[in-house]
Each structure stands twice: as C-alpha cells, then as structure tokens.
Amino acid sequence: MNRIVMTDLEYQNQAESVLKAIEKACDRLNDESDVDIDNQRTGGMITLTFSNRSQIIINLQKPLQEIWMAARAGGFHYKFNGEQWTDTKDASEFFANLSRYASEQAGQPLVFAASV
Structure with missing residues (x-):
C-alpha cells in the first residue's frame, strides 16, 4: 500500500473535503429519500444518527494524518x-465503506461519494 507524506496543511485540506462531502451527501439523501440522517459536526468530527438511533462517527486524527x-x-x-x-488494514475505500455501513444501519441503500 502506497502512503504519501503530507504536510499538516495538506492533510487538513484533504480531510476537510471528506467531512464537507459527508455533510453534503447527508443533505442530499435527506432531501431525495425518506431516510432521516441527523448529521452533527463538531470541529473535526461528524456524528451521523439514523432513525433507529444507531450512529456512525467520523473523526480526524491529525497527529496520525488519518x-x-x-x-x-x-x-x-x-x-x-x-x-x-x-x-x-485492507485498503478498501472510505466512501464505499461509509456507503455500506450507513446502508446497513439505515436499512436502505445510501450512497456517499467524494464529490456530490
């Protein structure tokens, strides 16, 4: 697995674009379907809460650039x-995994992508 070395600013820009894409996807999914995802952002963390009260939490780990x-x-x-x-661990892609786990927790197909 190739890993690149980024400056803290490059990491922050790349990671921030992920959080913004998640927020936009939640807005789109809430508008276009009957799914009800409550997304709350606090700094470098987003908590997605589904109608069954299950959650997915995404947070930035700046010291590790993860x-x-x-x-x-x-x-x-x-x-x-x-x-x-x-x-x-397995090199699977973030948005594909987020889509799979969110779909499982919401009980319906949901798609998250890097660009909406």
Whole structure:
C-alpha cells in the first residue's frame, strides 16, 4: 500500500473535503429519500444518527494524518494514498465503506461519494 507524506496543511485540506462531502451527501439523501440522517459536526468530527438511533462517527486524527470511522461494523482507520482514503488494514475505500455501513444501519441503500 502506497502512503504519501503530507504536510499538516495538506492533510487538513484533504480531510476537510471528506467531512464537507459527508455533510453534503447527508443533505442530499435527506432531501431525495425518506431516510432521516441527523448529521452533527463538531470541529473535526461528524456524528451521523439514523432513525433507529444507531450512529456512525467520523473523526480526524491529525497527529496520525488519518480519518477514523466508528460504525456498528467496527472501527476503521483510513490514510490518504494520493488519490483516495483507504483502510489501513485492507485498503478498501472510505466512501464505499461509509456507503455500506450507513446502508446497513439505515436499512436502505445510501450512497456517499467524494464529490456530490
């Protein structure tokens, strides 16, 4: 797995774009479907709360230059490889995993992507 070295500013810009994409996707999904995702942002953390009260928490880990995601399926760490955020264990892509875990928790298909 290729990992790139980023400055703190580059990390912050890349990671911030992920959080903004998640916020936009939640707004879009709430507008276009009957899903009810409450997304709350506090600094470098977003908490997604679904109608069944389950949550997915995404937060930035600046010292490690990672994004962490906690879902019912478990806890996951992602690093930027120059093109996308990939899981540090199996190299799966962040937004694909977020879509899968959010769909499982919401009980319906949901799609999150880097650009909306």
